[in-house]
Amino acid sequence: xxxxxxxxxxxxxxxxxxxxxxxxxxxxxxxxxxxxxxxxxxxxxxxxxxxxxxxxxxxxxxxxxxxxxxxxxxxxxxxxxxxxxxxxxxxxxxxxxxxxxxxxxxxxxxxxxxxxxxxxxxxxxxxxxxxxxxxxxxxxxxxxxxxxxxxxxxxxxxxxxxxxxxxxxxxxxxxxxxxxxxxxxxxxxxxxxxxxxxxxxxxxxxxxxxxxxxxxxxxxxxxxxxxxxxxxxxxxxxxxxxxxxxxxxxxxxxxxxxxxxxxx
Numbered sequence: 001x002x003x004x005x006x007x008x009x010x011x012x013x014x015x016x017x018x019x020x021x022x023x024x025x026x027x028x029x030x031x032x033x034x035x036x037x038x039x040x041x042x043x044x045x046x047x048x049x050x051x052x053x054x055x056x057x058x059x060x061x062x063x064x065x066x067x068x069x070x071x072x073x074x075x076x077x078x079x080x081x082x083x084x085x086x087x088x089x090x091x092x093x094x095x096x097x098x099x100x101x102x103x104x105x106x107x108x109x110x111x112x113x114x115x116x117x118x119x120x121x122x123x124x125x126x127x128x129x130x131x132x133x134x135x136x137x138x139x140x141x142x143x144x145x146x147x148x149x150x151x152x153x154x155x156x157x158x159x160x161x162x163x164x165x166x167x168x169x170x171x172x173x174x175x176x177x178x179x180x181x182x183x184x185x186x187x188x189x190x191x192x193x194x195x196x197x198x199x200x201x202x203x204x205x206x207x208x209x210x211x212x213x214x215x216x217x218x219x220x221x222x223x224x225x226x227x228x229x230x231x232x233x234x235x236x237x238x239x240x241x242x243x244x245x246x247x248x249x250x251x252x253x254x255x256x257x258x259x260x261x262x263x264x
Contacts, residue, residue: 005141006114009124009150010084011091016121017114018089020141023158024108029215078143086140089148089159094133100149104162111150111157121157128152190246197253 005020033041045054062070084090089111113121128135128151135150147162171177183191214230221228 004109005139007087007089007139008117009091009111009135009137010088011135011137014120014124015088016124017117018111018121018157019114020159021110021112023110027212028209029212083140083145085138085145089137089139089150091135091137091150093136094128094131095136096132097134097151100134100162103168105149106161106163109159109161110153111159125152125155125157128157184243187242187246190243190250194246194249194253197250 001021003019003021007018009016009018035041045056045059046052047054061073063073064070137148137150139146139148147164149160149162150157151160152158218228218230
């Protein structure tokens with residue numbers, strides 16, 4: 001793995017040299033676009049005005065100010081912006097983890113100490129864990145100043161990129177939200193009972209991408225010249241009465257529970 005950023009964590013008079021590594025990656029099946037004859041399609045950087053393909057060394061960044069008008073921004077222009085957060089994760093405050101709604105989390109990165117910052121880094125991680133706090137700060141990466149949350153993870157730190165409030169679309173603006181209705185006490189009580197019976201400790205090892213597994217089986221069958229057959233899952237019967245559906249669900253769970261106890 002290659003570090004994508006190097007700098008330091010800074011708060012009060014404390015300075016901790018760190019590096020940033022990507023912590024997650026998507027592992028779904030990736031398809032390539034083909035033409036009808038099965039040839040891979042290339043995506044070219046094409047200028048419709050110059051009527052030619054543009055090489056990477058010719059590419060410049062531009063900000064649109066009006067139709068067909070752009071302000072060109074060079075890398076040297078961006079380097080003139082002297083914010084502290086261009087080289088430092090500047091901690092602004094410490095908060096309780098429960099205060100951060102999950103909707104604000106965008107992406108996660110590992111934070112590790114640079115050679116001279118191991119002791120300060122370890123002290124910072126342990127102090128956060130003992131106080132049960134998350135550090136909120138700001139840092140510039142890839143031409144944007146991000147809001148971040150730092151929290152202990154195993155022996156190291158996770159840096160979560162947070163959405164700014166302006167980046168989260170208001171739920172209230174979605175038309176379907178106006179269709180919400182008041183539920184009855186019986187419905188609410190039954191729903192609570194069902195949730196309690198279906199509750200358990202979260203175990204990430206029990207979950208996998210079943211769709212990707214099926215796609216791999218499909219591809220293997222095509223390579224081997226076999227017909228791919230997938231067992232169709234039964235559709236759930238939709239009950240018009242919500243109360244009846246909740247009661248039936250509870251009864252089904254009780255039957256499964258008795259069956260398991262009889263087997264054991």
